[in-house]
Amino acid sequence: MVQQGLDSSQEVICRISALRQYDHQTAEDAKRLGARLGRLLGDKNVRADPQLRDDKVERVVTRRVRLARQIASAYVEVRRLQQDIALRGALRAQYKDNAEVAQFRREAGLASAIDGALARSQDETAQGELGFSQGRLDSAMAELARLVGDKPDVLAEKLGSPGAIPDPPVDPLAIAQPEDPRRASLADGVLREARLAQALQEARRTVRDARGAYRQGAGPFSTLYVAEAASTAVELALVDARAGRVTATLDLWSGQDDAWARGGLTPIVAPFPAPTAETITVTAACD
Incomplete structure (x- = not known):
């Protein structure tokens, strides 16, 4: 899921695109002018600026790490809320049983109406809290779906419910x-x-x-x-x-x-390298 989010992030894609454009432009400049002519004319574009490239790489790495952490945290939150809802749902069945026992005891003259009222209040409170938890889960699922580039309903089906919090x-x-x-x-x-x-x-x-x-x-x-x-x-x-x-x-x-997070960010040595595990092909448009 983290990989899905990294692959679909427009920001990450655009930062990689900027890095690739820099590599490509540097290679083209060196090829066109030649190292000797470049030194003669003092053309700064002939030879790559290591610091400039390192800065671009660090921006990609930082965003990848931050996004991966955000996705992981959002996933844990979804699983937490799923467990919360599963727990509250199970408790409602238990509370309904309490109400039935209280009603039976009242009809048998063994308990007052207070027992039944408490049991019903317990169930109604659980129902309200369950609805509140479901609303929070919907919001958390929407946020996770946004981070991984998916639709909330599609993602919910993929994850299933309930799910254990991963260790x-x-x-x-x-x-x-x-x-x-x-x-x-x-x-x-x-x-x-x-x-x-x-x-x-x-x-x-x-x-x-x-x-x-x-x-x-x-x-x-x-x-x-x-x-x-x-x-x-x-x-x-x-x-x-x-x-x-x-x-x-x-x-x-x-x-x-x-x-x-540095995978696929090695310098390009050819204008149009074949896609491999060491390079990333960028297809999305960036501003």
Whole structure:
């Protein structure tokens, strides 16, 4: 997906085009005037200015790295919101079940109407939050589609739903330099994620116990209500923490080595080289 965005970026394409035009013009000038005549006339276009070319290359590399980071971050955000929606959707089914149990207990004279009202309120709140999350996902999907040069609906079909937040194949603390201030923040994030994962296991056990107790008439609905709210908050916090760690890892990783971003930027030695892995053919029009 990152490669798709790099290949379709008009800005990247135009910067490469400017670099290629510079290479081509330099080669043509040298061919037309000749090195000897160029030295005689002092024509500055005869010989390439290394610094000028290096500047053009750096502009391409910088934009490629920045765009790759933007695409990766946007992708993580889409996956985070997809998990958010999947979680809230599953909770709605759970809340509806709570309402049915509360209604049954009321009809049997085992509970007041308050239980049913709380259950319905819980479901309506979840429905509203689900709609809000869907709106944010639509915006995030549109932004990712813009970055990779795709249509939101087409991209959504490609990605599917829900999707797990990808784990970079690197140890975030291993790639961070000891003096990098982001390392301490990332370490705190890793620890926070681990604590939330443990807290979620405990919260889920509490929900199971509270639900069983309410069904058997051994516990009030308010306990179940609070237990489910707490479990939901922990699970959503865990999704956010994981997304934050992955984004921070990608940010650190992207700044380690930009060799990949220099691919295809070697000088052209012929006016019209055949397309190879070492060169890029530019077809888009630029201003």
